[in-house]
Amino acid sequence: MGGGVDNISNTFAGIQTEGDEGVSQNYRSDGTISWPTTLFIGLTPIIALVGVVAHTVVFGISWIDLATLLAFYLVIGMAVTAGYHRCFAHRSYEARWPLRLGYAIMGAAAIEHSAIVWSATHRTHHTHSDTEGDPHSSRKGMYWAHMGWMFINEKPPLAKVPDLMKDPILRWQNRHIWKITILASFGLPLVVGATIGALTPTKGDIIARMLGCFVWAGLVRIVLIHHTTWLINSAAHWVGRQPYTSEDSSKDNEFVALLTLGEGYHNFHHAFQGDYRNGVRWWQYDPTKWWIKFNTFIGMTHSLKRAPKRAIQTARADQRWRKLMGRRTLGMRAKEGFEARYSELREKMREVMSRMAKKSAESKSLRREKLKTAKRELSEVKARLAELMKEVRAFSKNAAANPA
């Protein structure tokens, strides 16, 4: 992962420990082609297309089929994002067993292997982002990062997931992964289709709905879930903004977030991988964080982890600053002068914010008063920071217009 933001983001993630860089824990591949995976990934889009055409010709398109597609897409997508990714791979919150069981069953329907294997691969991606050890390093190209890496036989580094091995639900899921996958991914759409068909009045609807559900909520959904998940490894390491870190190629990409229940805010995620949110701003579209939060109200989740506010704000300011300092027109001397003023303001900002965080222990009225003062101070520091950045921009423009 991109650990440069602040050491806090490394330790905060709480998963990878120092000294886990040993070869035995890295991703290993013998370079041979995995034919079952290659054929499955290559053929599912074709079979889905043929299924859609055939079903449409015989039965037409029904809004019920499209609605089941959407429902399966949302439920299975959420099992991957909230379950596989944020709960299991990152342990960014704790979930009670009924929810973990739900994630295990519906996550298997995504056909992305067991949560244990998935998480081992994903943790490796974070520890070795964009380097040789990254199983889907974006440095090897968009196609490799998107799907090419899966066509090669690999040995997932299970040493990365000792915590998940202790969970009986995940051990059970890993042991029976293909049975659960077939039942949840293909059996369940047939059962749901048959049930809907039985509840609708016209005769012959059972077959039409069973096959419709199988084609749309089964085959089409598999292709959609696959490629949208993989967009996080390809597009969200390719196109977008980097507001938090430029230690690796991860990007915040709104379009990917829209398709993946909020996972597109990948730059924040790489900077603060232990945070249960990916879209950290309240207005950012991240249904997965809303789902996790909602589950705390009904008692299904607890211990949600958040990166400290001051670490997030400092990362954002540092990143903006780095971009400004990258301007060639600034000149060495000017840069040094600006840097000194920046680091002073940066320290001040962190100090005020940590003071704000400590206030919770004090009495209510005192706290309110002190918080008010701290907030005023913080907005003053922020205004001065913004002014400084403006000054740098103006200086750089001026220097470009009148080179010495």
Ligand SMILES: [Zn+2]
């Ligand atoms: Zn990534």
Ligand SMILES: [Zn+2]
């Ligand atoms: Zn992750």
